[in-house]
Amino acid sequence: MTDLATYNFAYLDEQTKRMIRRAILKAIAIPGYQVPFASREMPMPYGWGTGGVQVTASIIGPEDVLKVIDQGADDTTNAVSIRAFFQKVANVAVTTHTKDATIIQTRHRIPEQKLTEGQVLVYQVPIPEPLRFLEPRETETRKMHALEEYGLMHVKLYEDIAHNGRISKTYAYPVKVAGRYVMDPSPTPKFDNPKMHMSEALQLFGAGREKRIYAVPPYTEVVSLDFEDYPFEIQKFEQPCALCGAQGVYLDEVVLDDKGGRMFVCSDTDHCEDRREHGHAGELLAQNKEAAE
Amino acid sequence: MTDTPLLKVSGVSKFYGSRIGCKDVSFELWPGEVLAIVGESGSGKTTLLNCLSTRLMPTTGSVEYRMRDGNFRDLYHMSEAERRFLMRTDWGFVHQNPADGLRMTVSAGANVGERLMAVGDRHYGNIRATANDWLTRVEIGTDRIDDQPRAFSGGMRQRLQIARNLVTSPRLVFMDEPTGGLDVSVQARLLDLVRGLVNDLGLSAIVVTHDLAVARLLSHRMMVMKDGHVIEHGLTDRVLDDPREPYTQLLVSSILQV
């Protein structure tokens, strides 16, 4: 604690922040393009969101309100520790409410509530290169981006259909940004891909271990790759959220007991709580209420 | 054949320091013509092939290619993007080792379909139908379309590599010892297949080989190389039946059944 107190505002020194901001500006100027940056050691291991943390640290100001989510939840270990980190090193206000946040750092989800102008969504990215699966050579993937040679992305989707009868890829589903660069939204479910399209919020992506930053500026076209006869589709859920009754949201399966009991609930915990506070009740909640009465 | 060549090669030389890769090679290749470049290892034939196909930049010389619009372009003055586009649409390159020309970890269908997807084909059903058609043409059972080439024999891999190259109807195909690593019986079948495809499609091809039988069977014309120089150049039958250079005579006589 006392150690951290001697650090600059938001942990990084001003020179490092300037370097990262330049990378961010370049990323915004070339939507979907991966900008290399000199990733710094952070007081947390790689794989814990060091890329996202550096981006947030470089853009956050004393007036900002920060929300951090992991798997859609504000209360997981990773989200709690990153939030605590910024409270400590930047003394900023934090929130779990999507609409109150100016910066939202995320690992897996885009909040259900529509983001608005002025908000910034910062993604923690483990593997930024969408072409890596079929072409491990970095020199070659760079050339493919530069020359817009993206046939390989469809080879990958072709294989998926050939072996599974449909495009079975559900996470990190590749998109084309502003009609030019193919980008990996990283571990978000494809359910969230449509939310990236023409988003009012600025979207920034930071990959710490891989030393890359990329961006989708507000109101930018983001199109999920597909085939004419196998169009892109998002996951559909059979039932609404068991707690708040929401439909058309992303649900997580929760195991209730060891007898095979399970339920489906909102992955976005803030959205779910907000709905319940406003009187919405799902099947499970209604049953519990009845039992109590 | 039309009265305009497809490829015009003038004074191509490649030096590695003071060592000669190939020296002052000039020729023209005509539409529908198959040219064999023959020589022993170290003769410069592979260096020349790599220069012609722009995989290697020559030290001096020029290679002009007649594009589909009828205009000649100097290959060495094209942008990398244009060259790469040419290579995956209007050209083919068949490597001696199929693993160098195939994606070993994706299915046969995707190997054939990749070029189609690279030029913007976005209909899965059509891509698959075309892949099936090409597998049939190179005598690979369509029940193997979802198998990876890792599971294929050497001959099948080589036929798959050929299908992968021909799917975009290229006009010019480069082949580097296409039957090199194969058993003799497999070689014969592959040569028959290649000869049939070249005829049917009216392809132009440049085939590098050390094997005079391959040159005899596939090519209309041949060039004999030694120490980086083209020492004899003529119609294949003429060169093989009536070689003029002592070195060519030696090559021919060392093979009993040409």
Ligand SMILES: [Zn+2]
């Ligand atoms: Zn809910």
